[in-house]
Amino acid sequence: MTKQLRVALAGNANVGKSAIFNQLTGLNQIVGNWPGKTVERAEGTLHFKGYTIRVIDLPGIYSLSAFSLEEIVSRDYIAVEKPDIIINVVDASALERNLYFTLQLLELEAPIVVALNQVDFAAKKGIRIDVNKLSEALGVPVVPTVAITGSGINELLTTVIAVVNGEKKLQPLKVRFGAEVEKQVQKLKKFVEHSLPQLCEVYPAKWIAVKLLERDVDVAGKLKNYEGGAEVLEHAEKFALELEKMHGEPSPVILASERYSIASKIAKEATTVEAPPRISLEQKLDALTTHKVVGYPILASVIAAMFTLIFWGGSYLSEVLDFIFQGLSSYIGNILAHFLPSSAATLINNGVLGGLVAGITIALPYIVPFYIILALLEDSGYLPRAAFLMDNLMHKMGLHGKAFIPLILGYGCSVPACIGCRIMETERERLLAAFAVTLIPCAARTVVILGLVGRFVGLHAALALYAFDLILIFILGRIAFKALPGEPVGLIMEMPPYKKPSLRNVLTKTWSRTKDFVYIAFPIIVAGSLTITALNIIGFIAYVTAGASPLINGWLGLPVEAGIPLIFGVLRKELALILLAELIPLNSLSAVQMIVFALVTMIYIPCVATVAALLKELGWKKALAITVVDVALALFLGGVAYRILPLFMPS
Amino acid sequence: MMFRKRRGLQRREPPKNEGALKALTELAEGEKGVIVKALGGFGLVRRLADMGLTPGVEVKLVRKGSFSGPVEIEVRGVALALGLGVASKVLVKPIKDEHHD
Numbered sequence: 189m190t191k192q193l194r195v196a197l198a199g200n201a202n203v204g205k206s207a208i209f210n211q212l213t214g215l216n217q218i219v220g221n222w223p224g225k226t227v228e229r230a231e232g233t234l235h236f237k238g239y240t241i242r243v244i245d246l247p248g249i250y251s252l253s254a255f256s257l258e259e260i261v262s263r264d265y266i267a268v269e270k271p272d273i274i275i276n277v278v279d280a281s282a283l284e285r286n287l288y289f290t291l292q293l294l295e296l297e298a299p300i301v302v303a304l305n306q307v308d309f310a311a312k313k314g315i316r317i318d319v320n321k322l323s324e325a326l327g328v329p330v331v332p333t334v335a336i337t338g339s340g341i342n343e344l345l346t347t348v349i350a351v352v353n354g355e356k357k358l359q360p361l362k363v364r365f366g367a368e369v370e371k372q373v374q375k376l377k378k379f380v381e382h383s384l385p386q387l388c389e390v391y392p393a394k395w396i397a398v399k400l401l402e403r404d405v406d407v408a409g410k411l412k413n414y415e416g417g418a419e420v421l422e423h424a425e426k427f428a429l430e431l432e433k434m435h436g437e438p439s440p441v442i443l444a445s446e447r448y449s450i451a452s453k454i455a456k457e458a459t460t461v462e463a464p465p466r467i468s469l470e471q472k473l474d475a476l477t478t479h480k481v482v483g484y485p486i487l488a489s490v491i492a493a494m495f496t497l498i499f500w501g502g503s504y505l506s507e508v509l510d511f512i513f514q515g516l517s518s519y520i521g522n523i524l525a526h527f528l529p530s531s532a533a534t535l536i537n538n539g540v541l542g543g544l545v546a547g548i549t550i551a552l553p554y555i556v557p558f559y560i561i562l563a564l565l566e567d568s569g570y571l572p573r574a575a576f577l578m579d580n581l582m583h584k585m586g587l588h589g590k591a592f593i594p595l596i597l598g599y600g601c602s603v604p605a606c607i608g609c610r611i612m613e614t615e616r617e618r619l620l621a622a623f624a625v626t627l628i629p630c631a632a633r634t635v636v637i638l639g640l641v642g643r644f645v646g647l648h649a650a651l652a653l654y655a656f657d658l659i660l661i662f663i664l665g666r667i668a669f670k671a672l673p674g675e676p677v678g679l680i681m682e683m684p685p686y687k688k689p690s691l692r693n694v695l696t697k698t699w700s701r702t703k704d705f706v707y708i709a710f711p712i713i714v715a716g717s718l719t720i721t722a723l724n725i726i727g728f729i730a731y732v733t734a735g736a737s738p739l740i741n742g743w744l745g746l747p748v749e750a751g752i753p754l755i756f757g758v759l760r761k762e763l764a765l766i767l768l769a770e771l772i773p774l775n776s777l778s779a780v781q782m783i784v785f786a787l788v789t790m791i792y793i794p795c796v797a798t799v800a801a802l803l804k805e806l807g808w809k810k811a812l813a814i815t816v817v818d819v820a821l822a823l824f825l826g827g828v829a830y831r832i833l834p835l836f837m838p839s
Numbered sequence: 840m841m842f843r844k845r846r847g848l849q850r851r852e853p854p855k856n857e858g859a860l861k862a863l864t865e866l867a868e869g870e871k872g873v874i875v876k877a878l879g880g881f882g883l884v885r886r887l888a889d890m891g892l893t894p895g896v897e898v899k900l901v902r903k904g905s906f907s908g909p910v911e912i913e914v915r916g917v918a919l920a921l922g923l924g925v926a927s928k929v930l931v932k933p934i935k936d937e938h939h940d
Contacts, residue, residue: 250889250890251889253885253889255882255885255886255889281916282915282916282917283916284891284915284916285890285891285915285916285917288889288891402885403881437876437894438881438884438885440881440884440885440888441877441884441885441888441893441894444885444888444889444893445888445893445894445895448891448893448896448915452915475902478902478904478911480903480904480905481905483905484905572920575920576904576908576909576911576920577904577908579904579908579909579920579922580904580905580906580907580908580909580923581906583922583924588922589909589920589922678883678921678922678923678924678925679909679920679921679922679925680886680887680890680919680920680921680922680925681919681920682890682917682918682919682920683911683918683919683920684918685918
């Protein structure tokens, strides 16, 4: 019988934690959410020496305070669920900052094994770390690894097993702060132990005391459920004030300083810096890509190259897949027609098969190349540079540089882009970023813009639409920023050094993201197209379009038939164009009508899958608000364009 | 043009009577300083401390972004980008540079 083990991966962002996770679990991963939280949870299993090991990849974080949901989720998992072992992934090239996090794991009295990762990269920077010294100082095993190549992974697993079955004993360092701080902590710890015995069974008493001294909101909140809680809180406040009086700093800063001085001491003792690092290629690249002037044309070229590649690769893939699947689906459709009554056959054909084929032949071909390029950009370390360059512009919309990343994602597909808004720190910023994301033309909307306006009116008109969209996003972003209560958060972002991306990591990431996308989007596409086909069969759609004709024809100046594609477009935006082409010859539309149609498609509700993503990320109220604003805006602008454009455009 | 009006943020800098103290944003590129304290809200100060910006630590201003954009600093061997608003709240004592470049 195999023995079960639970292992959690914990560490800072950008230390190669996900690379280690990929090495451990390969493609056996399930990516989802922590229950009730919009924090990604990746889990996988592997078999090693008769053990079945479940690996949980905790979010990449810098601290275990209550700064973000990620931090709270992580520390609660460690303290409450108590995994058998925590693999603390530590970046050898930034030991001090990483040990700050390690110390906090030790404070939580978690059983840890350190994976000292990127030792090769550190060596290149002239940093050599004495593994034995580090292991001695921390009192836990330290295994050097290079996750990208897989070196050290076996030793890491062997060590984990050795610790679990008791062959290797942990003697974890007991974190002791400076005399004054330690005294306050110990005083408070007595009260905690006395008044909160139940809470001390979950969290170490000293840890609770430290967090209370740091005025941790989350831990303070837990105390409310206990009888003696209020009293302990009073003491905590008193001790924290005393401490602050002595040091002249807010208490969390005092404790952070204490931890950093321990981390610094351990790091210095274990590190030897050899030959001062020369200016490397990476540093030159760094200087160039963040340059005040040169950085911007480089950014523009990178984005242009990215889109060219996606559209090239995408349209090629799309044609190939279309050839295969259209044939296949009409073949199945013919067979079905023999066995089923005609309305049932239509339902399955258009509803189920049509939805699936549209998803496979139109969405996937653009999304897969997009994910590959995105993974390359992420792994190389370019995205933070782009965020650095764009920080100022993003501030005008109440966001900061990091929001640039989901916005770029939005040009591929709004679904991952909405999920990507999680990198923003506060609810307010997630909302702002998600709102902007829904207005970015995704690959599907690009199909409409290029396929209609680009093809029949000219590329200049299509590009003008894109430019108008950017200006619109900027203006609306600014309005939303002013209208929403709350203070904007400033940028605090690590700039990890440039690295050569690994093919394996890029492909694994692409695979798991594509899988994730298929799981989210496909059921919705099928359910949606099934519903609309059914409504069409019973004549409801005709009824709606007749009712909507004053809007479609009167206000937007489009042929009445255009109402149907616009409604179907809610499923997948590119369907709008496909259906329009089925209903009326595209070249019968005037240039203005084409532009209005593309404009409305570009702005109105993203699509069902995106609405579902918004719902999941922001809750129904905000999802509804964004949807309503988008639809109203699209109709308003469409009507205005219909009235204004003829003045500028000779027909 | 629209990038110009960023001055307001910089004006909220420390009063001159703090002696040799400067805001992080006032360091020149390549100049080093020792963190004295971070102004601003509880959350921000704590976040900065978590990222290693604690009093007494040495920082180097690596580069400044254009259009009064963010600054990149090096602290504890790690490169960090700080938005202008954040960086202007961090007070440092410049380290006298012996070898000028």
